[in-house]
Amino acid sequence: MRADRLLSLLLCLQSRGRMTARQLADELEVSVRTVYRDLEALGAAGVPVVANGGPGGGCRLMEGWRSPLLGISTEEATALLAVSAGGPLERIALGDALPQARLKLLASLPTAGRDRTNSAAARFHLDAQAWFRPPELVPRLAVLVDAVRQDRRLRLTHRRRDGRTVARTVDPLGLVAKAGVWYLVARADSGIRAHRASRITEAEMSTAGFTRPGDFDLAAFWADWTTEFETSLDQLPVAVRLTTAGLAALPEVLGDTTSATRATPDPEDGWHRLTLHFDSPRAACRRLLGFGPDLEVLEPADVREELARAARQTAARYSP
Structure with a gap:
């Protein structure tokens, strides 16, 4: 136009x-x-x-003329320019509006402060993608975005963690991007839940609309849901001892940056004791194998035995 x-x-x-x-x-x-x-x-x-x-x-x-498109301070413009540089929005329709929005922000500033603000914003970059993992493919993301923006019901097929598929009709309340992974927050007969968007295999937007709950706050729901989700997982405590090198490798192997602070000295010099939590013995074994000889499982016995069996099988695989 x-x-x-x-x-x-x-x-x-x-x-x-x-x-x-x-x-x-x-x-x-x-x-x-x-x-x-x-x-x-x-x-x-x-x-x-x-x-x-x-x-x-x-x-x-003409020198000194400026259109009053926006009223915004230099500090506010710097913050908005910094957080609008790329990120998850680039993957949805809203990403198309970012260049125009940045132009408007810059245009709202006096000429004298424009270059300084743009330079200051360029010194900050937010990378929301997790390490060593490409962005998840979300084939139905465009449909989810349209349904969320238009308050239209969705008929979708969702693949559960156990591989089974479930078809349902939901009211899409919002989308959340966490560490490069998109989640659809939707209301169904069973209540409001979050669904991993990459597991939505089919999505069709209905002609029927819905009324959003007046008291619904997406950010507050997400904070509560993530807390509940985290506490529902990792219910199996595993007591281990690690060398100093193993303790330092916790962030690299498990992505855990806090457990090391809870470690206590082991009777053997150079070792540390710690309790980690996992979903199941098999999950514990698979993840703890990454520490090699820098970690020993103390209990429970079934995890120790499973890890020892896996270590023997791995050694046999590489034997001459």
Whole structure:
């Protein structure tokens, strides 16, 4: 639409200063002739556009003129620019609005502070993706986004952790991105739950809408749900002892940055005792094998035996 293009043109001039017609045409993906027509339209609307030809010329706004599109402080703009640089929003439709939003933020600032604010924001980068793991594929993410934004019911098929599939109709209340993983928060007959979006194999948006709960707060629900989810897992305590090197490897092997602080000295010098928690003996065995000889399971006995059996089988696999 031309109105959107005129606004983009105005924002470019206001946030970047002097630009040539060719630069504007490349930015807006139009012809140079279209740029000149749009500049004339802005001038006719009362926007003081100045165009100079020849070397060093270009298009700019009259010195000191600024459109009051936004009222925002330099500190607020710096914070918003920093958190809007990429991240999970790039994977959904809202990501298309980020470049335009950044232009508007810059355009709202006085010329003197614009470069300083942009430079300050560029010194911060938020990377929400977990280490050693590519972003999960979410084939139905676009449908989920549309349903959440339009308050429309969803008919979906969800694959559970045990491999079984469940079909249900839900009211999509929100989407949450945690460490590169998307979750759909939805209400069904059984209540409000979070579903891992990558396990949604089919999703169809209904023509029927729904009324959102007036007291629902997505951030508050997520905080409560994650706490409940974490406490429901890792119910098997496993007492271990680790070397100093094994203790230091906890974050690398288990992604655990806090358990090391609870370690106590072992009677044998250079070793430490600690209680870790897992879902099951098999899960404990698989994860603890990563420590090699730097860890010994003390109890329970079935985990110790399972780990010893796995270690023997691994050694046999690599024997001459």
